[in-house]
Amino acid sequence: MKLEEVHQDHICRTIEVAVVEPTKVSPAVKLPPTADDSETNGEELYIPPLNFAMVDNGIFRSGFPDCANFPFLQTLGLRSIIYLCPEPYPDTNMEFLKSNGIELFQFGIEPCKEPFVNIPEGTIRKALKVVLDVKNHPLLIHCKRGKHRTGCLVGCLRKLQRWCLTSVFDEYQCFAAAKARVSDQRFMELFDVSSFRHLPLSFSCSKRIGARFLRPSSSCQQRLYKEGS
Amino acid sequence: MKLEEVHQDHICRTIEVAVVEPTKVSPAVKLPPTADDSETNGEELYIPPLNFAMVDNGIFRSGFPDCANFPFLQTLGLRSIIYLCPEPYPDTNMEFLKSNGIELFQFGIEPCKEPFVNIPEGTIRKALKVVLDVKNHPLLIHCKRGKHRTGCLVGCLRKLQRWCLTSVFDEYQCFAAAKARVSDQRFMELFDVSSFRHLPLSFSCSKRIGARFLRPSSSCQQRLYKEGS
Numbered sequence: 001m002k003l004e005e006v007h008q009d010h011i012c013r014t015i016e017v018a019v020v021e022p023t024k025v026s027p028a029v030k031l032p033p034t035a036d037d038s039e040t041n042g043e044e045l046y047i048p049p050l051n052f053a054m055v056d057n058g059i060f061r062s063g064f065p066d067c068a069n070f071p072f073l074q075t076l077g078l079r080s081i082i083y084l085c086p087e088p089y090p091d092t093n094m095e096f097l098k099s100n101g102i103e104l105f106q107f108g109i110e111p112c113k114e115p116f117v118n119i120p121e122g123t124i125r126k127a128l129k130v131v132l133d134v135k136n137h138p139l140l141i142h143c144k145r146g147k148h149r150t151g152c153l154v155g156c157l158r159k160l161q162r163w164c165l166t167s168v169f170d171e172y173q174c175f176a177a178a179k180a181r182v183s184d185q186r187f188m189e190l191f192d193v194s195s196f197r198h199l200p201l202s203f204s205c206s207k208r209i210g211a212r213f214l215r216p217s218s219s220c221q222q223r224l225y226k227e228g229s
Numbered sequence: 230m231k232l233e234e235v236h237q238d239h240i241c242r243t244i245e246v247a248v249v250e251p252t253k254v255s256p257a258v259k260l261p262p263t264a265d266d267s268e269t270n271g272e273e274l275y276i277p278p279l280n281f282a283m284v285d286n287g288i289f290r291s292g293f294p295d296c297a298n299f300p301f302l303q304t305l306g307l308r309s310i311i312y313l314c315p316e317p318y319p320d321t322n323m324e325f326l327k328s329n330g331i332e333l334f335q336f337g338i339e340p341c342k343e344p345f346v347n348i349p350e351g352t353i354r355k356a357l358k359v360v361l362d363v364k365n366h367p368l369l370i371h372c373k374r375g376k377h378r379t380g381c382l383v384g385c386l387r388k389l390q391r392w393c394l395t396s397v398f399d400e401y402q403c404f405a406a407a408k409a410r411v412s413d414q415r416f417m418e419l420f421d422v423s424s425f426r427h428l429p430l431s432f433s434c435s436k437r438i439g440a441r442f443l444r445p446s447s448s449c450q451q452r453l454y455k456e457g458s
Contacts, residue, residue: 045393054283104451126454164274167281174403222333225355
C-alpha cells in the first residue's frame with residue numbers, strides 16, 4: 001500500500017492509497033448477487049452489520065462491520081464511512097474501502113465506562129459536519145457496537161432535526177437497550193446545535209421526500225382489507 | 230363528512246371523503262414551522278410517534294400517531310399510511326389524513342397474546358404488496374405500539390430484501406425489546422417471499438442510492454481527526 005501524506009494541519013490527515021483493480025479484490029468483497037441470480041431462493045443472503053439501521057436519506061448507522069457484511073454494504077453504494085473509535089481500521093476493511101472507493105473519516109473517541117465518561121464535544125461537532133455534508137452521502141456511521149458513540153452522534157443530528165428529547169432518547173435506547181447510559185443522554189441534552197442552524201438540511205427525509213412528493217390537500221381514500229377476502 | 234362507496238369486491242373498500250380546505254384544518258394539524266421560523270431555538274420541536282424509524286427510502290414505521298405527532302408526520306410528506314389494527318381510525322387522525330391528502334390502507338389484524346397467536350399470512354401478503362408499490366410512497370406502517378404487527382410486516386419486507394434471519398430478528402427485537410415474541414419470529418422465518426421475487430425493488434436504499442451514487446473503484450482517502458486539534 002502506498003501511503004502519501006497529502007495534508008496535515010493538526011485537524012485531519014488524508015491518506016491517498018493505491019488503486020485496486022476490481023479483479024484484484026479479495027473474495028470477501030465480491031460484488032453482491034443481483035436479483036437475476038439463480039441463488040435468490042435463500043442461498044445468497046445479505047448480512048447487515050450488528051445494529052444496522054437507516055437514519056435518514058443517505059445516512060446509515062451500525063456496529064463494526066466485518067467481511068461477512070461487505071456484500072450487504074456494497075448494496076448501499078457508500079461514498080464514506082465515519083468511524084468513531086481510536087483503534088486503526090483493520091486491513092481487511094481498508095481493502096474493502098479501497099476497492100469500493102469509500103472515504104474513511106476516523107474520529108477516535110475513546111470508549112468510556114460510567115462514571116468516567118467524557119464524550120468529546122469538539123469531536124462530535126466535527127463528525128456532525130461530515131454527516132451534514134451531502135457530498136459524503138451515502139454515509140455509514142459506526143463505532144464498535146453501534147450503541148454509545150454512534151448513538152450520541154445520531155442523537156445530536158436528531159436535535160438538529162428538531163426532534164424532542166424524549167424521541168431522541170427513545171431512539172438511543174432502542175439501540176443501546178440494557179447498555180443505555182444516563183451520561184450519554186445528558187451529553188445529547190446539553191449539546192448545543194445552534195451553531196449548525198445555518199446549514200441546509202437538504203439531506204433530511206423531512207425535506208427531500210416532502211418536497212418531492214407532497215400533494216395538495218384534496219381528498220383522502222381509505223381502503224379496508226380483511227383476512228379471507 | 231360525505232362517504233361514497235366507490236369500489237367493493239370483497240377485497241377492499243374505498244371511501245372518498247370530502248375536500249377539506251387548509252383554512253378549516255384544526256390547530257392540531259397546522260403546518261410545521263420551517264427552518265426560517267423564529268422559533269428554531271428549541272421552542273418548536275417535532276414529536277415523532279413512539280418507535281418511529283426509517284425502514285428504507287420512502288418507508289417509515291412507528292406506533293400509533295396522535296395529534297402531537299402530526300406536525301412531524303407532515304415533514305415526511307406522506308402519501309399513504311398502512312394501519313394494521315382492526316379498530317376504526319380515530320376522527321382526529323382521519324381529519325389529518327384528509328387535510329394532507331394521505332391515503333389510508335387498513336389491514337385489521339387482531340392483537341394476539343401468546344400462546345394464542347395467529348398472524349394472518351394473507352393479510353400480511355396484501356399489506357406487503359401495498360408497501361412494495363412505490364406509487365404509495367412515502368408511506369408509514371403502524372399498528373398500536375410499532376412492535377409486533379408492524380415488526381412482522383417489516384420483517385417480511387427484509388426477507389424479500391434478502392436479509393439473513395439473524396438480522397431480521399435483530400431489527401424486530403430492537404423495537405419489540407422485552408415484548409419480543411417467538412411466535413412472531415417463527416412467522417417471519419416461515420413466510421415464503423418467493424411469490425414476490427418478480428416485483429421490482431426499486432424503492433430499496435440498496436438499489437436506488439447504489440445506482441445513483443456508486444463511484445468506480447479508484448482511490449480511497451482516510452482522514453483522521455483527534456480531539457483538541
